[in-house]
Amino acid sequence: MNVLGCIVYKHNPWLVIVAVLICGAGSWVTARLVRRAFATRGMQRAGWQFLAATTAAVAIWCTHFVAMLGYEPGVPVTFDAVLTIVSLLIALAGSFLGLFVACSGFTRAAPMLGGALVGLAISLMHYTGMTAYRVEGIVTWNRLYLVTSIVLSVGFSALAFDQASRKPGAASTGGSVTGARSQVGLVAALLAIAIATLHFTGMCAFEIVPLAIDTHASNPAALQALALAVAGMAFIIAGAGLVSYLLDDSVRAESVEHLRTMALSDMLTGLPNRAGFNERLDAEITRTAAHGGKLALIGIDLNRFKDINDLRGHHAGDEVLKILALRFKSLVREDEFVARVGGDEFVALRRFARRESLDDFLNRLETALFRPIRYDDWEVISGASMGVAIYPDDATTKTVLINNADLAMYRAKADLTRSVCFYEPKMDEMARARRSLAADLRDALSRGQLSVHYQVQTSIASGEICGYEALLRWEHPRHGFISPGVFIPLAEENGLILAIGAWVLREACSRAVTWQPPCKVAVNLSAVQFAHADLPSLVAEVLEQTGLPPSRLELELTESTIFADRERSLETLQRIKALGVSLALDDFGTGYSSLDTLRSFPFDKIKLDQSFVSEAESSRQATAIIRAVLALGKSLGIPVLAEGIETQDQLDLLAGEGCDEVQGFLLGRPVPLAQLVASGKLKLSGAPMALAPSVTVATG
Incomplete structure (x- = not known):
């Protein structure tokens, strides 16, 4: 069978x-x-x-x-x-x-x-x-x-x-x-x-x-x-x-x-991360190309986040990021997307057919970014710079779209009058020029191509020279003299300002120690330098190395420099004062101009901004402000120096109002030290301390 x-x-x-x-x-x-x-x-x-x-x-x-x-x-x-x-x-x-x-x-x-x-x-x-x-x-x-x-x-x-x-x-x-x-x-x-x-x-x-x-x-x-x-x-x-x-x-x-969600999300804020952004951007570009319409990529960079981290600690910076993330999550709607792609960098996406819808999204983002953030017992307005690039108008590929949004964002960061900039083709050329200039500045510092010029400061009462302000100058090998208004912000953006500031301080002190008569030398401090360097230790080190008496050094800083963290700033200034160094409040009248600042901080001099002096002859308001500042200085026992004196009438006006010191082209332009010596205004008692011919610049 x-x-x-x-x-x-x-x-x-x-x-x-x-x-x-x-x-x-x-x-x-x-x-x-x-x-x-x-x-x-x-x-x-x-x-x-x-x-x-x-x-x-x-x-x-x-x-x-x-x-x-x-x-x-x-x-x-x-x-x-x-x-x-x-x-x-x-x-x-x-x-x-x-x-x-x-x-x-x-x-x-x-x-x-x-x-x-x-x-x-x-x-x-x-x-x-x-x-x-x-x-x-x-x-x-x-x-x-x-x-x-x-x-x-x-x-x-x-x-x-x-x-x-x-x-x-x-x-x-x-x-x-x-x-x-x-x-x-x-x-x-x-x-x-x-x-x-x-x-x-x-x-x-x-x-x-x-x-x-x-x-x-x-x-x-x-x-x-x-x-x-x-x-x-x-x-x-x-x-x-x-x-x-x-x-x-x-x-x-x-x-x-869950692992995929974690891989595409930022652990601190819960927003999508760079990987999540790249995935969403690819999908949005594909969808826009298939169905028409436009896609806006918005690069967002916080303006004062580094200051928050340095002055308040990283835990405070983390809290700011979390609060901003919650705001972003509450404002996004369908066809809108926000991700965190770096420390203080965010990106947003918005598909749109009409420009009005994009403008509405930008307004909501701007409101979230500029609304005050309160944490513990302090309040901060971080603010941000936003750059917008549109697909397919400004770019037809992902890489170019991201690059163009970055260019627009950097333009917004450089323009203090605007928080949002749209990409323009000329930005490519400008970006290349800035990158090239930044590289040249790094080379100039390392090769000793920077120099210090000195502008005289004069007492009105006696007519005698009371000091010189050290001013940094850069003569480019191809482009000639570059304005400090151009290369100083560039140095601050690229972190070069710390090395440059330290070099200027050493150079000025080493030259001033040989001056006869032994008048003061004034050196400007960058806000970045004040926030990131251990300034009191640097000043003490330079004074010891150069042998310059502390009483002959005056450091100038603006009120906005110290406003970010008043407690830390007061401690730093008190440590510098303890060395015997003088402090001057620069550009007074153009910043916060708070009476509490003069009461709380140990300033030895007030420098009246040149914008008021230049308008004094034609503007009654400018004259009134000058009188008010001079009266304030006298009541507080703080001398006032007026900048930007270019005419005899301006000098006579200030003399009549009781100004203590003046500085400007009428009295002397910034010139190299050798020219001052040749004119007989200064004599040198000996050779200055030998300085290293080059400066090592950190790349970080």
């Missing part, structure tokens, strides 16, 4: 269908779990091996047991309980051993060897279970079917595990998600074939010669009920394995999505 005949004529067809369902479902769940075991390591692999082995053993044993219960030999049937349980344990042990070997990786053939062990376990389980099958008759075995059943089971199991160990890309089904699912289906089919061929071929090898017939010895209905109960348990166990797989798959998907 062939296998098909054995199935049809000797088995209850309904229980055969149930056995096939168990075999198919169990094999499919086992295939997924085995695939997961191959894909993991460590304790996770051990867990998946346990689930896969349990599901495989249950599928194997239940398929066999239900099919055995459906077998109709025509004689009374009983089962040996011990051997039946032993057969289940064999299935479990064989499946565990086979999976362990298959996943061990000790040889390339390990998956096939493990599969072969599972096939042997299927065979041993089946024939142990057949031994537990007790019938009233003589049992004989067809060796050909028996050997064939074992060979089929071992072969198909080995193929199934070998296929399960392969990555989707290595399989014939391809590397896509569909390919991976097809591969799982192939593994499940091979496992099902291994189980089914073993059982039904093995049953064809099983032949019974009845000895007696006792129709009451067995109860077919009870056996069928037992078969259905076993089938139910099999489906429950297989279902539990499938649910565990699906839950893990769901958790993995959630973890992957």
